[in-house]
Amino acid sequence: MFSIKYLILILLATNIFIACKPQLKSKNETHQTSDTLTYEIQNFSNEFGNCDSTTYLTDCARIELSFPKFINSNINSVADSLNSRILNYLLVPIYEKTPTSIQEKMDFFLNDYKGFLEESPNYKIEWYSEIFCNVIRNDSLLVVLDFSEVGYTGGAHPNSFQKFISINSQNGKIVRKADFIKDEKSLEKVAEKIFRTQKEIPDEESLKDNNYFWNEGKFYLNDNFAILDSGLVFFYNNYEIASYASGQTKLFLPNSAISEFIKKD
Template sequence: MKRILLPFVMALLLIACADEKKETEPKPEKELSFSIKSIEKRLNDCEPEKGECTFISMIFPVAENDSIAAKNINREIENFLINTIDYQDEGGAEKPEELAETFIQNYKETAQEFPEYELPWEATINGKVAYSNPKIISLKFNTDIFTGGAHGYRSTRYLNFNAENGKLLHTEDIFSSEFIDYVEKDFRKKQNIPSNENINSTGMFFENDEFHLPQNIGLTEEKVILHYNAYEIAPYAAGNFIMTYSKSEIKQFLNLKANKPKA
């Protein structure tokens, strides 16, 4: 009888240990999904499409599940919205909803202080998911702001994230150090800047007379987009400078695991 019971008891112990291991192992995070949130505020319910209307409109993606990655991404998105529109150093808005109220209130205060001021303010941010896979998420935001002056502010901004933890990816996370030399040669060729002359010799104004990659780098399924906004490296009248490369073309410079060629 003992010979029969011993294997039976051992089998039960193995099953119990396996169940305990399953319970203690961390469950994998669900793949991130996004919804679109819209916040709009108008002065005196005016209609933007009819003109002469002070308004703010923000349309942006929101990471859906309650994971750490989603919280990190949503916090970075909110920070971007607030830092783009709210110019107060201290005591500014903490949430996009507050930002919309503050924008309208700031216009009212300006109009009261300067009764002759008649130009309406406008702020529009449209964001979307440009690219997403289990490793990488790239968000794109187009911004148009006018709060007086000779012309408004228009820009494109990309935010790239590690999809596993929601942390922002920086240039060095995306490219090897050799990539900047590759792009500079291409940039000089396209802008007719001699290789033996200063990068600013034809009217550019790269800081410290040294070429640098743009602040905004976008990712799609097949391409990498380098986007210099107006004012970043040249006068406003020169507009944007956009350089696009296929991932297959620059695969030797990519650090992103999802894009590395299989051995």
């Protein structure tokens, strides 16, 4: 029998879930510059259960993926490299199983939910997984990919993750910080000043005392960045430098502030 105690637990979990659900960016994000490599958007989705309900109190699991497939290039290996990198990201292990295709990834997700329902038949909260890859730069120098993922598979709140990858348009290789930054230590000093201004943290106060837990309280630039025409964007996911409640952190460094630390070639 469906007990009052169980109903209260479900309602509490659902209130937290709805309040915390992140909003995904539009899949139709405007390209930053004129495209030079041609691609088409691939959309996949599948679901199981009562997914027509207007509430999250339902036995439903759904998964959606949207990503570009590059279809031609003056250098065919570049398109192949881009497609390979995108699939490598999308087909990461799920529940200790490594999918070999998009269809298999969706099957793994839905089958895990079905197995959970067999153990907990009265469970009535929706699971979902939404994974998008947007092209935010595509020109003769770089292709920049923005991977965003949000999902809920039980617990107090959904989980989300965002990853940028900058790729050389001529050879298909990933661009690392050392490839274009000539003085990372000096760049980090400028970046920390911009970060402190953005977060309104005075120079005399430690980052740790302001609830940022960089290693030993020392600011650093991570490897999750996008190279844009206007500057650099560094992105820190939940729990990377702050608590979940503090949210994700995006740090934009305009060219006007960092040009002296960037290689000219």
